[in-house]
Amino acid sequence: MKQEVLLGDEAVALGAIHAGLTGGYSYPGTPASEIMEYLVRASAKEKSFVASWSVNEKVAYEEALGVSYAGKRALVSMKHVGLNVAADPFMNSAITGANGGLVVIVADDPGMHSSQNEQDSRFYAEFAKIFCFEPSNHQEAYDMTRDAFDLSEHLGVPVMVRMVTRLSHSRSRVQPRSPREQNTLHFGKDTDWTLLPVHARRRFKHLVDKQKDLIMVSNRSEFNSLRINPKNTTLGIIASGIAANYVIENYIEGQEYPSFLKVTTYPIPEELVKGLVDHVDTALIVEDGYPFIEKNISGVFGIDGKNIFGKLTGHLPSTGELSPEIVRQGLGLEALPKRGIADFPLAARPPQLCQGCSHADTYRALNEALESYPESNVFSDIGCYTLGALPPYNAIQSCVCMGASVSMAKGGAEAGVYPSIAVIGDSTFAHSGLTPLLAAVAANTNMTVFILDNSTVAMTGGQPTFLSGEKLVKVIEGMGIAKEHIRSILPLPKNHDENIHIIKQELTYKGLSVVISARECVQQARKKKRSRT
Amino acid sequence: MKQDIILAGVGGQGILSIAFVIDNAALKQGFNFKQAEVHGMAQRGGAVQSHLRISDKPVFSDLIPKGVADMILSVEPMECLRYLDFLSPEGIVITSRSPFVNIPDYPDIEKVMDAIQTVANRVIVDSDKQAKEAGSPKSQNMVMLGAASPHLILEETNLTEFIRILFAPRGDKMVEMNLKAFDLGRTAAIKC
Ligand SMILES: Cc1ncc(C[n+]2csc(CCOP(=O)(O)OP(=O)(O)O)c2C)c(N)n1
Ligand code: SF4
Numbered sequence: 001m002k003q004e005v006l007l008g009d010e011a012v013a014l015g016a017i018h019a020g021l022t023g024g025y026s027y028p029g030t031p032a033s034e035i036m037e038y039l040v041r042a043s044a045k046e047k048s049f050v051a052s053w054s055v056n057e058k059v060a061y062e063e064a065l066g067v068s069y070a071g072k073r074a075l076v077s078m079k080h081v082g083l084n085v086a087a088d089p090f091m092n093s094a095i096t097g098a099n100g101g102l103v104v105i106v107a108d109d110p111g112m113h114s115s116q117n118e119q120d121s122r123f124y125a126e127f128a129k130i131f132c133f134e135p136s137n138h139q140e141a142y143d144m145t146r147d148a149f150d151l152s153e154h155l156g157v158p159v160m161v162r163m164v165t166r167l168s169h170s171r172s173r174v175q176p177r178s179p180r181e182q183n184t185l186h187f188g189k190d191t192d193w194t195l196l197p198v199h200a201r202r203r204f205k206h207l208v209d210k211q212k213d214l215i216m217v218s219n220r221s222e223f224n225s226l227r228i229n230p231k232n233t234t235l236g237i238i239a240s241g242i243a244a245n246y247v248i249e250n251y252i253e254g255q256e257y258p259s260f261l262k263v264t265t266y267p268i269p270e271e272l273v274k275g276l277v278d279h280v281d282t283a284l285i286v287e288d289g290y291p292f293i294e295k296n297i298s299g300v301f302g303i304d305g306k307n308i309f310g311k312l313t314g315h316l317p318s319t320g321e322l323s324p325e326i327v328r329q330g331l332g333l334e335a336l337p338k339r340g341i342a343d344f345p346l347a348a349r350p351p352q353l354c355q356g357c358s359h360a361d362t363y364r365a366l367n368e369a370l371e372s373y374p375e376s377n378v379f380s381d382i383g384c385y386t387l388g389a390l391p392p393y394n395a396i397q398s399c400v401c402m403g404a405s406v407s408m409a410k411g412g413a414e415a416g417v418y419p420s421i422a423v424i425g426d427s428t429f430a431h432s433g434l435t436p437l438l439a440a441v442a443a444n445t446n447m448t449v450f451i452l453d454n455s456t457v458a459m460t461g462g463q464p465t466f467l468s469g470e471k472l473v474k475v476i477e478g479m480g481i482a483k484e485h486i487r488s489i490l491p492l493p494k495n496h497d498e499n500i501h502i503i504k505q506e507l508t509y510k511g512l513s514v515v516i517s518a519r520e521c522v523q524q525a526r527k528k529k530r531s532r533t
Numbered sequence: 534m535k536q537d538i539i540l541a542g543v544g545g546q547g548i549l550s551i552a553f554v555i556d557n558a559a560l561k562q563g564f565n566f567k568q569a570e571v572h573g574m575a576q577r578g579g580a581v582q583s584h585l586r587i588s589d590k591p592v593f594s595d596l597i598p599k600g601v602a603d604m605i606l607s608v609e610p611m612e613c614l615r616y617l618d619f620l621s622p623e624g625i626v627i628t629s630r631s632p633f634v635n636i637p638d639y640p641d642i643e644k645v646m647d648a649i650q651t652v653a654n655r656v657i658v659d660s661d662k663q664a665k666e667a668g669s670p671k672s673q674n675m676v677m678l679g680a681a682s683p684h685l686i687l688e689e690t691n692l693t694e695f696i697r698i699l700f701a702p703r704g705d706k707m708v709e710m711n712l713k714a715f716d717l718g719r720t721a722a723i724k725c
Contacts, residue, residue: 005560007570113571170569170595171556245593324598338600341617344648347638349543349612351579387577 001176008167009034011138011174012077012105015145017042018179019101022072023050025060027431028460029079030114031168032107036077037461049182055466056402056431057082061089061104068093068102068158069193071186073149077105080119081401085432087124090158094128095195095203097156099188101149107163110288111321116382116401118319120289125160125266129207131214132160132266133223134241138172140223140264146177155213164288166321167242211267218269226272228259228279236280237331238263238273240293243286246327268296277306284330285310288322350390358454358519359385361491361499363395366421366450368496369503376419376507377412381405381433383425384458384521396423403432406449410440413447419507420447427457430467434475440512441480448506449514451476454521462524469518476514485513492519535588536686537597539616542608543633544581547674551606552583553699554678558691559587569595578635580612587686606681608660608673609633610645617652625654627681627722629673631661656680656722663717669707672714679718689719 006014013035016024024043026036039051054060057078067074076086083090083106093102106121125132131151133144141163148159191199218224236259239247244262251257261276263269277283277297285294285308294310302308309315316322316330328335353360362385370376380386380396381404388395398408405422406429413420424433429451440447455468467475476486487506489499499517506513538555542548552568559566569584584597599618605626607613613628620626628649632642649655658680660673667676675696682689696715700707 003560005556166569166595169571170567171552172567172592173560173565242595245595249594249598323596324594325600328598336598336600337622338618339620339622339652341614341648344614344644345640346611346615347636347640349578349580349636351544351577352635354577384577 001178003173003175005171006138006174007034007169007171008135008138008141008163009107009169010038011141012145012161012163013038013042014174014176015142016075016103016149017049018176019146019149020073020180020182021049021075022100022182023052023064023067024075024077025052025054025063026077027054027057027060027082028457028463029082029107030460031109031165032077032079032082032105032163033460033463034168035105037463039075053463057086058089061086061093064102064104065089065093065096068098068100069188070100071188072100072183074100075103075105078107079115080106080108080121081115081117082106083121083124085402090124091128092195093158094130094207095200096188096193097203097207098152098158099186100183101152102158103145103148103152103161104158105145105161105163107165107168108289109165111165113165116399118289120292121160121162122266122292123290125162126292128158129211130157130160131155131217132162134162134264134266135167136241136244136262136264137167138170138174141167142174142176144223144264151217155210155217157207157210157214162241164242215267215270218265218267219271221265221269223264224262224269224272226261226275227257228275229257232256232258233279234258234281236260236276236283237286238276238283238293239286240264241288243288243322243327246322246324247286247331249324250328250331250333263293268293273297277303282307282309284315286316286322286327286330287311291318351387352390353384353387354522356522357384358491358517358521359388359452360393361493361496361519362450362452362517363388363393365489365491365496365499365503367393367395369500369507370419373419373507375417376421377417378421378423379405379408379412381422381424381428382459383428383452385423385425385452388423402428403436406433406440407436409447409449410436410443410445413445418446422447422449424449424451425458426451426453426455426468426472427465430465438479444511446510447512449512451514451516453516453518454524456521456524458521458523462521462527473516476516481512481514485509485511486516487513488516488518490519491517534686535586535590536604537602538585538587538604538606539597539602539619540583540585540606541612541616542581542674543612543635544577544579546581546608546633547671548581548583548608550699551674551678552585554692554695555585555587555685555687557695557698558687561691562687564589565592567592567595580615582616604681604684606677608677610642610649611640614645614648620652623654625656625684626652627656627677627684628658629660629677630657631659631673656684658718658721660718663721664714667714667717668710669714672711675711675714676718679715680722682715682719683723
């Protein structure tokens with residue numbers, strides 16, 4: 001087959017299609033979104049498999065689980081924090097096991113390029129006791145995803161592929177192989193999939209017993225490589241995923257290599273690790289993310305007579321993303337000569353709300369309405385509108401996780417905050433805002449919820465949203481909020497005064513109000529116009 | 534043979550279009566390459582950069598190590614300074630002199646230009662003027678690609694081929710404007 005130029009994310013998607021994918025599901029999130037975007041484009045062309053954006057990651061996971069139950073191959077992809085949302089089906093799917101191959105792609109974001117934290121999904125794989133791949137390049141992203149489906153069926157467990165931002169969003173050549181057919185329908189065994197305690201206990205023991213098989217597969221995986229340098233017994237290096245590239249990068253010019261183990265599969269390939277550690281006095285562990293391998297190797301007491309160095313020992317930084325030069329320092333190599341910009345006063349150029357963005361008009365009106373309430377608090381959520389935290393708006397005081405604005409505003413109001421305000425986008429509302437709003441309706445909490453309906457998932461590049469326009473209004477009405485306290489505003493500069501007036505009315509109301517501020521995202525509108533011409 | 538390039542600019546200036554053209558030209562010439570791009574947050578008027586590595590040997594790191602880049606190609610003058618520590622001592626800076634001011638504290642442009650002058654190897658192009666001359670103020674990215682082209686290990690015809698492919702969906706006029714922008718940039722750079 002012809003070579004292709006693909007993003008790391010796209011290589012994953014193509015690997016899944018060629019593995020005989022029947023259903024792919026996802027909720028948008030940087031840096032994972034491009035996996036589903038590729039699948040959606042491909043399925044529109046080929047019409048042989050389902051590729052579908054879901055309402056949130058938990059739903060996406062369960063949709064994939066249903067495909068697996070039916071004996072066919074399923075992929076679910078998400079950003080790292082998405083797995084927190086999907087953690088319930090994820091953990092339990094390790095107990096039911098996979099029937100058709102079930103592959104979960106999680107894209108971590110070391111360095112927090114566009115995330116609230118830099119949690120490392122390998123811990124989740126270990127927690128659930130499933131197999132995990134960590135590709136180091138595009139070809140591996142393709143090959144491992146393909147293999148992950150076979151392995152999932154062979155071992156009978158879901159398999160994770162851990163991506164990181166740098167690989168997800170880097171482009172390179174990939175050599176695909178000929179595609180495989182999809183599976184035929186064959187149901188899972190009901191006693192395996194019905195997690196009553198009586199079945200779950202048996203299934204969990206089965207999972208625990210299977211761990212030795214997982215370790216064996218990891219030890220023998222062709223994606224791992226151990227190169228012992230018999231002449232050097234001082235230093236050895238264990239590097240995982242893309243961190244392995246940073247190590248190799250620093251030894252390219254014919255230098256003498258220390259012994260080197262590249263790890264790309266979990267559970268940790270114990271035999272290979274032992275092979276390296278036995279050979280050297282000091283092992284440096286290089287991994288992008290948390291010190292997962294390092295912690296596993298050194299345990300609480302370390303290994304007698306050996307130095308295990310890495311993030312825990314301060315030889316590499318414990319936070320942020322690795323880079324070739326950070327790894328170079330960790331390897332103890334001399335820094336490369338580079339030029340500085342002396343003391344030139346560079347100005348930062350942070351991301352901003354676009355010119356004409358509806359969120360800006362909402363914040364201007366809200367800020368002005370709140371001028372007479374110095375004790376107010378605006379709990380925000382995650383989306384483009386989170387940029388309202390920055391000047392010139394300085395309009396929000398919190399952003400924690402999807403949906404938290406509504407629940408935190410309720411908690412805040414109950415603690416005495418007044419006015420207690422939630423600001424949430426339409427997609428985030430559908431993802432995790434509906435359920436906390438139901439709780440606020442039941443308590444008739446004295447708070448005001450702003451739903452910023454721009455009819456898209458703008459932050460992550462304009463994916464489709466589930467609850468917008470008329471439908472959104474109807475759902476809010478159906479939740480039991482007093483009709484006169486469901487207000488709609490059109491966020492435009494010409495409506496500024498009128499909008500302030502409406503907002504003020506709802507702030508003075510002692511009870512729950514919802515203000516729907518609806519205007520299409522300008523980027524999205526532009527894209528639509530362009531595709532029409 | 535290898536070339537490590539930092540592409541720099543501001544979100545919306547079309548850095549990724551430059552990358553598309555270079556990537557595909559590199560592929561056509563049989564090079565290995567990796568190109569790390571920025572998605573998400575940084576796109577809304579924020580600083581944007583991309584690491585582009587072309588080589589006849591395997592490319593390992595997706596990121597260019599500091600001190601190793603052969604070229605900084607920037608569509609905005611202050612943005613090229615942001616990445617100077619990536620440039621190797623012999624590296625070249627190819628930058629626009631047209632500032633993109635969307636922040637209140639943009640430094641004095643004269644000082645920015647002075648700082649750029651400290652790099653021995655440099656090509657400075659008035660991309661705003663050239664782009665307007667080409668008929669589209671938005672084609673500054675192709676002006677800068679043109680300015681870089683005499684210094685790339687890629688053939689001009691391969692670059693222009695992928696400019697055609699990139700802009701073809703938006704009509705012949707777009708293709709012609711962007712090819713003209715490329716040419717004007719190339720001529721301006723050769724004169725430099
Ligand atoms: C659990 C989780 N999933 C996904 C994301 C990524 N993400 C950030 S904001 C957002 C949605 C934004 O959409 P919306 O609320 O409609 O606001 P908009 O950006 O359109 O203004 C997503 C998907 C995340 N941070 N956490
Ligand atoms: S992408 Fe849309 S929602 Fe986001 S800042 Fe721009 S206009 Fe606003």
